[in-house]
Amino acid sequence: MSQETNETITLHHEVQRLLTAAAANRPTPFETLSPVEARAQAKLFAPQGVPVPVGLVEDMTFPGPAGATACRCYWPATALSGPLPAILYFHGGGWVLCDIETHDDICRRLCAGLSAVVVSVGYRLSPETRFPGAVHDCLAALDWVQSNGAGLGLDPAQLFVAGDSAGGNLAAVVALASRNRGGDMPALAGQMLFYPVTDLGTEHLSYATCSDALPLTAANMRWFRGHYLDAPASGMDWQASPLRADDVSGVCPALVMTAQHDPLCDEGIAYARKLAQGGGEVAHIHYYNQVHGFLSLASLLSDGPAALSMACDWARAVLKTGVKG
Template sequence: MPVDPQIQALLDAGRHLPRTETLSPEAARAQYEARIAAMAPPAEVARVEEREIAGPSGAPLRLRIYTPRGQGPFPLLVFFHGSGFVLCSLDTHDGICRNLCTGAGCVVASVDYRLAPEHPFPAAPEDCLAATRWCAGHAAELGADPARLVVGGDSAGGNLAAVVALRLRDEGGPRPIGQLLLYPVTDWHTPGWPSYAENAEGYGLTRATMEWFWGHYLADPARDSAHPHAAPIKAATLAGLPPALVTTAEYDPLRDEGEAYAAKLAAAGVTVACTRWLGLNHGFYFWAGKVDRCTTATAEAAGWLREVFAGRAPAWSVVHR
């Protein structure tokens, strides 16, 4: 279907901005932080607090904990923000985390992992793994139930959630009961899937930007671009992983690799629900409350979480909505 008119208006409003790949990481970060003001007011939660834990590098690792209204212990979502392993922050994804906290009735622990290029691969997955284990081990302090743990994230954060699920399976747990993969990065950009060519320009995220992200993230692409902890679709097997929701956008270079990852999960016997959101582009969860279909998509993600937390993981093949 055509680009959603509300999304098109947002794209048109941003045409004057410099392209991400023409900027330094510092300038690109400032540009992404500035768009917070354009987002819709997020859902209200009962409490937000910040914690510092010991990170795997020896430096502190910051978490932002969102608690819903009601009586705990609540289910727990450990969330990793996106934007190419280089950009964004707890603040840029504050709205997404609040919306999921309220919509799913769960504690959300948002992880401020180290960013590239200052901290290239594997710093980000190391931080995310450590944070997940800390949250599981300290769930009672967070008002959460460690037996109802889901890992999740958007874009590069979806990559990190998939990698954390793989590593928890292979490296002694704990075992999450679900993985929320919102338009995830699952593969290296070259040669790239057909959607990389179809949506290379004009829809926000471009092929050139993805190459810029990967160029900053991997210090040694020849060595690391096929490593399953960088490109989880390269894992030898996906058997034994927790149920997944994989969402994609029609106008997104990452669409096909996300759907291919969902298909590989299903072929390995994993319970998978996969939705392609027609008319939308990469990053659409930012616009819940401002773009009608993005609000609907956020409600679907929250509904999937509620089902998984209740022990009823839903499954559907690639559904176009």
């Protein structure tokens, strides 16, 4: 497992070329914008590529704490007989930005790569709905998927939670909450955490060593944290900071991906270590020459599709071995 480090490591040549090309048209720092302005800019700069083909895509709703909540369901083109494995996906964007549409490419690649049903959740954003509103929406999505698996063509016993960045935070929290609740529903098959936020209670070393790293800076993260948390003290709550959970034993198997040139690098590494020390099944993959958000640049960076393919391989192996939390 990788250790926390402040070593300077060369960026992947594709990333460097991308950053150089973007230098003349650099986005306005989020922390100088309103949330509405930042959302518009995030969509404007989102890469556009040819959609990865899947069998069927349908926009739906499920009953959330504040009423009908949007989700998008993806079914694979080639499906095995019987109920399919599934991934409940939570998009990134600092709990303030992005939506189902901005993360369509990631969900399509996971659907096609694992031949699984993917349900992408449009949880409520901050600051309009602060912590723990997004957590409650994601837990409601879990309840809905587990209770309606037959109608969606999926097997609740083969259900993963996944997410990137803030979505990785939500996936980690949902995995812990699912373990805590127990009940009649099957345990989650696993959790896929892509460069996740795991600690809003403090700033780890990589906030300093990667303070100006693009596309996510330390100042961006402070802006996100300020909009998301209802109070600074909430950063100590495990539902905001899964790294601060007292006990992570018994949680489902985890895949944790981290990137070296990312303010979130060290807290992601620390969470992978915590899960392993708690006796969990953990696969930690560290990209030494990558930046935060590289999966969302899959149409531009070769590491993006390769990482998502690797995640699908990991999920298949977990289902084959039948390991549970």
